[in-house]
Amino acid sequence: MAQTPTGGYGAYVNYGYEASYGAGAVSARTFGAGNKLSVSRKNSMEKIYGLGNRNAVAAVALKYAGTASVDFVLCNGSFWRAVLGSVADGGATPYTHTYTEADEIPSFAIDTGVELGGDDAVTELKGCKIMSCTLTAAVGETVKVKLECPYKTETLSTSGIGSQVAETEVPFTFAQGTLEFPSGTTIANVQNVELTINNDLEMLYGLGSRLATAGVEKKREYSVKMTAAFTDVTNFLTDFLGASGGPLAGTPAAVATLVLTFTNGGAGADERSFVITLANLYLDDESLPKDVNEVVKEDVTGFALSGTSVVYSNNTASDDDTP
Numbered sequence: 001m002a003q004t005p006t007g008g009y010g011a012y013v014n015y016g017y018e019a020s021y022g023a024g025a026v027s028a029r030t031f032g033a034g035n036k037l038s039v040s041r042k043n044s045m046e047k048i049y050g051l052g053n054r055n056a057v058a059a060v061a062l063k064y065a066g067t068a069s070v071d072f073v074l075c076n077g078s079f080w081r082a083v084l085g086s087v088a089d090g091g092a093t094p095y096t097h098t099y100t101e102a103d104e105i106p107s108f109a110i111d112t113g114v115e116l117g118g119d120d121a122v123t124e125l126k127g128c129k130i131m132s133c134t135l136t137a138a139v140g141e142t143v144k145v146k147l148e149c150p151y152k153t154e155t156l157s158t159s160g161i162g163s164q165v166a167e168t169e170v171p172f173t174f175a176q177g178t179l180e181f182p183s184g185t186t187i188a189n190v191q192n193v194e195l196t197i198n199n200d201l202e203m204l205y206g207l208g209s210r211l212a213t214a215g216v217e218k219k220r221e222y223s224v225k226m227t228a229a230f231t232d233v234t235n236f237l238t239d240f241l242g243a244s245g246g247p248l249a250g251t252p253a254a255v256a257t258l259v260l261t262f263t264n265g266g267a268g269a270d271e272r273s274f275v276i277t278l279a280n281l282y283l284d285d286e287s288l289p290k291d292v293n294e295v296v297k298e299d300v301t302g303f304a305l306s307g308t309s310v311v312y313s314n315n316t317a318s319d320d321d322t323p
Contacts, residue, residue, distance in 0.1 A: 003117050010115040012164035013037040013070065015128070017082070017108045021214060022127035022152040025109035030165040031079055032072035032145065037112055039125065041066045064210045065203065067150045068110055068125050074135065074143040074262070075169040077274065077312030078319055082108055083133045083147075083197055084307065089318050094271040097319035099310040105129060105199060105217060110149070111162060119158035127152025129215040131201045135276075138192035143172040143262060150203055152212045169272065169314065172262045179226070180259040181236075183277070189229035191297060193260060195276065196223040197307065222278055222304040224258065230288060230296040240283040240300060254280040258304065275311045278304035 013035050016025030044062035049055075077097055081087045085102025089095060107129050113122040128151040137143045179190045200218040205211075228235055238244050242252025258281045263273035283302040290296055312319065 003119065006115060008036075011037075011113065012162055013110060013112040014162070014165045015079075015108050015110045017106055018126070021107045022211075023109075024124055024126050024155075025111055028111060028162070028165050029078060030076075030167050031070055031147070032075040033167045033171050034071075034073040034142075035164070036071040037110070038069040039066065039112075039123075040069070061210065063205055063212075064153065065150070065212075066125065066154065067131075067148060068128060070110070070147040070149065072145055073171040074145050074274070075167050075171050076314075076319075077310065079130075079133075079145070079147070080310045080312070081319075082106055082130050083199075084310065087319060091313075092317075093269040094273075094313040094315055095317050095319075097312045097314075099312070101220070101307060103217065107215065110151070113161050115161055120161040122157040122160050122162070123154055125149075125151045125154045127212065127215065129201055129217075130199060132196060132198045134194065134196045136192070136194045137174050137177050137260070137262075139174050141174055143174065143177065150201060150212075150215060152203075152215070170264065172264070172274070176264060177260065177262045179228075180257075180261070181226075181239075181281075182255050183257040183259045187226075187228055187235055188231060191227040191229065192225075193227075194225040195260065195278075197221070198223070220307075222307055223301070224278070224281065224304065225299070225301045227297050227299045230298045236283065236286060236298055236300045237288070240286040252283070254282050254305070256280070257308070269315045271313055272315075273311075273313045275309075277308040277310075278306070279308050280305035 014028040016027045042065045047056035048058040080099035084099045085105040086100045088098045107127050110125040128149040131148045134146045179187045181187050198221040202216045203212040204214040204216050206213050239255055242248030258278045260276040281304045283300050285301045287299045
């Protein structure tokens with residue numbers, strides 16, 4: 001069969017957790033709906049120059065470095081285990097899957113391929129870890145997730161083309177979301193929320209191989225951006241200032257919690273929801289532009305000291321992939 005170019009309909013991207021770093025996927029699952037994948041690879045080439053010649057006399061490959069960027073629409077919660085590190089299942093109809101912080105996050109492999117007619121392009125990206133996860137909810141849009149995943153190595157094949165694992169959960173939209181700031185106080189007319197979790201990974205290399213030997217977690221950071229129609233100074237401004245009458249002389253107190261919830265409105269076995277809770281949120285920037293042609297909207301950015309949990313509820317007893 002001849003080789004033929006194809007569109008994205010001829011490709012797929014699945015992932016599965018690894019038994020050990022760089023060992024490859026044990027099983028296949030989907031990130032969510034509307035998957036998109038971009039892979040960046042570097043040979044870290046170095047040109048060698050020496051006396052007696054203006055031109056390079058040699059070139060050598062140093063570290064092999066690859067990063068996968070995955071974009072998808074929020075549907076299921078399984079990927080949160082790779083973001084935060086731990087999951088516990090409980091309850092019944094709906095079941096709860098509680099994702100919490102762990103010092104080490106698990107590695108996974110991304111399986112992807114393209115149907116090209118004769119020899120296909122099949123790739124497994126091994127030793128993936130999530131450097132950063134950004135969740136965005138904006139008016140008029142589905143809830144979107146972007147993952148940046150450095151990886152150790154990859155294997156290539158021209159056969160064994162797979163298929164996209166079907167997403168069984170319905171995507172969440174902005175209309176299914178609420179923002180509480182702090183817990184119990186719902187902010188009205190939120191225009192957008194962006195939450196970024198950065199695991200600050202460092203890919204570790206050692207003598208004897210161009211490939212990384214580990215992805216090492218360093219500090220963890222939670223960053224938040226929010227925009228809401230301006231209706232009251234108590235929405236964000238007084239928390240930013242630290243006092244009702246003007247800027248506090250010292251450090252404004254942290255907002256105890258920020259709770260971002262998405263729910264399909266179902267009950268019992270039909271209920272599906274996400275409850276994302278951050279603790280000790282500090283506001284660092286605030287802006288309140290006024291334009292006769294625009295609705296007055298307040299923008300704030302800040303950071304949380306920790307993530308309490310991400311709780312996903314659905315009708316599946318276990319959300320924990322093997323291993």
